[in-house]
Amino acid sequence: MNAPIANPARTNPGMDEETFEQFAEQLQRYVRERLIPAEKDVIENDRVPEDILNEMREMGLFGISVPQEYGGAGLNTRQYARVVNIMSYAAPAFRSIFSINIGMFASALKNGGTEAQRQEWYPKLIEGRIACFGLTEPGSGSDSAAMQTTAVPDPDGNGWILNGSKRYITNAPHADVALIMARTEKEALPKNAHVSAFIVPMDTPGISTGSPDKKMGQAGSHISDIMLDDVKVPGDALLGGETGQGFRFAMQSLDNGRISVGAAATAYARRALDSALRYANERKAFGEPIARFQLIQAMLADSETEIYAAECMMKDVTERVDRGENTIAKAAAFKVFASEMCGRVVDRVVQIYGGAGYLAEYDAERFYRDARIYRIYEGTTQILQLQIAKHMLREWEKVHG
Structure with missing residues (x-):
């Protein structure tokens, strides 16, 4: 099968590379x-400090x-x-607070917004207004037919x-604007054409949010x-x-969201492994550091092998996006692998810490709890497996059908 052909109109060179590398180096220090x-x-305090937000x-x-x-x-x-x-090498809350802005909301504006909508909302995103993305409901997540x-x-x-x-909406308790998916028809063809997207300021009369949900991990990142x-x-x-x-815009935006989650899971796995390396060299048993034991x-x-694989996937899928290729399946594959990989790494890290890994005073316990959500949001592993398989079968049908 021939490789997908890039669409020159969609190719994105991005920021000047030298400038970007300087920014990335500054960000790592930060x-x-x-x-x-x-x-x-x-x-x-279960919140990102206001001075850091500023x-x-x-x-x-x-x-x-933007x-x-x-x-x-x-x-x-x-x-x-x-x-x-x-950013995701640090606590997940720091990524969570701005990720919807730069991922799904900005992507939806780029892919489907009118020029007037871009002129109005891009500057607000730049100045730091916080966005949220309203797709999931109490009775529906990926199943838009049940919306x-x-x-x-x-x-x-x-x-x-x-x-x-809407349920489980990241940033909802303090968001300034929401992109809300809503049914504008009872049913429609083609599939999912009954769903439209609306840009809704969160101070609009009639909108309210529940109390932030208490979660297993990811302190400081709020959903409601x-x-x-x-x-x-x-x-x-x-x-x-x-x-x-609306559904088409949402799915296009979720590609960016899934890449974001994959990138975050990859970084958090790296953070956990760095912690385990330090602990294994400091902790002694039988008179020597446990890092010398072969099973450790x-x-x-x-863990290093799997993180490296995820880093390579991230580089490949994002370069494909920037060349204009259709990356729905590859973005899903990256998110699945990176999130599942992160779960395996943090589990090993707890094991390396031993009894200390089960205690809240050590980082390993927090890494373990924080990482679990990566396999669920922006599409569970199981939903994405179905999406990847459907894409594979459609491609096979094109060639052999």
Whole structure:
């Protein structure tokens, strides 16, 4: 089968490479010198400190993927993933607070927004307004056919009235704007054409959020329900100005989200392994560091091998995106492998720590809890396995059918 042909119109050179490398080096220092020392504060108070949020805004992190012509840094996908990867070496909350902005929300504007919507919302993202992405519901996640949130024409004007609820929405408790998926038709063809997307400011009358959910890990990163009760939005809130395109925009945006999660899981696995290396060289048993024991070395080596594989996948899939290739299956594959890999690595790290790995005073226990969600959000491993297989079967049918 021939390799996919790049679409020159979609090729994204991104930021000048020398400038980007300088920025990446600065960001690595910031993560190690500023964010990692602040992790204790994040964990104890379950929030990212406001002074750090302001620093991240001043660094332009909330708008790094916004095109340069709109005032953003204009990073391409490879550079965007590198930034996410660098930031994700620290506590997950630091990535979580800006990841929706630069991933799914900015991507939806780029892929499906009108020029007026881009002119309005790109500057707000750049200045650090926080976005959230409203797809999942109490009775539906990846199954758009079960979506219950509705948007009906406002009889008093040219706008829309939204009713329904969304669940597990990252950043919802403190977001300034939401991209809400809603049913505009009972059913429609082609498949999923009954779903449309709406840009909804979170201070719109009728919107409310639940209390932040208590979670297994990822302190400082907040999720909650969003309730929509007769929420009136103007006609220009409809993403792209056209109904029936919401699910397509959402799925295109989720590619970026899945790359972000894969990059984050890869970085957190690296952080956990670095911690295990340090501990194995400091902890002694039978008169020598446990790092000298062959079975400890085997766990270290297996972890390094898997992290390296995920790093290579990240580089490959993001370069393919920037060449304009269709990467739905490869983005899913990267997210599956990286998230599952991270789970295996943090499990080994707990084992290397031994009894100390089960105690909250050591980092290994936190790494273990934090990493578990990577295999669930932005598409569970099982949903993505189905997506990858369907893509494979369609490609086989094209060749052999």
